């Protein structure tokens with residue numbers, strides 16, 4: 226069955242296909258949203274955003290809520306994601322981190338010794354970063370009646386630690402891995418503090434109205450399974466346990482995590498994010514039963530001719546199997562992506578019948 230397309234399918238009978246899919250329940254369409262759906266690929270983002278650090282822009286809840294809403298209006302996606310950044314909590318407690326245009330988070334005095342733990346005191350959301358909950362509140366108010374839930378998020382301990390230790394984006398994570406192995410006690414303390422910051426931040430976002438959360442461990446794929454299991458997973462697991470009473474779906478995402486998917490599934494989240502390197506049917510085998518999957522169109526393919534994109538979308542849908550699948554890219558939207566292509570992807574995903582995908586045996 227093919228239906229006419231459009232954002233109305235985000236809401237059917239007051240239910241959210243996104244929340245239902247996260248919980249492995251039947252859906253009448255496969256839900257779709259995009260990591261980095263707000264941001265530089267959108268002309269309305271560039272118009273509203275102005276110049277200056279994202280960390281300053283976020284201090285205006287009206288602006289941050291508007292940037293949260295822009296992709297919902299334009300694409301008709303099934304979920305909004307809070308416009309914020311993974312380094313907001315560490316910045317808010319005064320660690321000393323900034324965002325450099327065209328580069329990302331940078332730290333003037335990287336984390337090196339036990340003395341640096343003093344720069345990572347507990348977060349008091351209402352005093353340190355009141356604008357986050359205010360943004361959530363404004364966005365949720367605007368989403369009311371649309372049936373589109375808001376996803377809150379935080380950076381996972383390892384990925385945030387990598388910025389603090391490296392001092393900025395990294396390819397090798399050499400300083401991070403060196404600290405992890407040369408001073409395991411300090412490494413554990415660092416990850417524990419970052420886990421506490423993530424828990425506090427996620428809890429306040431849910432209290433303010435977020436309906437689901439995603440934990441971004443974007444760079445966990447740099448680790449061997451052994452290092453991940455022993456030196457990272459315990460802190461990540463603690464984050465998911467620390468919000469389990471809130472009963473919102475929890476998504477656990479990383480890039481290049483093909484060899485870690487089974488371990489990541491053990492961290493406690495309902496949904497495991499998968500990048501484009503592992504087909505979803507194979508990812509399902511690695512993750513095991515009882516989890517939904519999110520992914521996994523290659524963001525670079527969004528720059529290809531539409532026929533190519535459409536073929537790949539159908540392949541991802543077929544391998545996803547229609548149930549327990551949240552359609553997404555394997556990582557964030559690339560800045561040079563044509564918004565019109567993303568709109569067509571949403572319409573194509575919404576037009577597919579989950580029941581048919583279920584019986585297609587993942588053959589395309």
Ligand code: CP3
Pocket residue numbers: 259260261262263264265279306307308309310311312324328329330378384393394395441443557
């Ligand atoms: O990309 C991911 O893996 C998602 C997790 C993540 C976020 N921020 C979440 C986010 C990571 C790893 C970061 C760090 C970061 N912060 C980077 C990447 C640097 C690197 O190592 O490659 C950058 C460039 C920033 C700063 C930043 N964050 C900017 C300039 C913006 C504005 C929008 C844009 O893309 O230019 C953000 C927004 C942001 N960071 C969002 C999220 C979930 C909100 C946008 C959305 O998802 O719609």
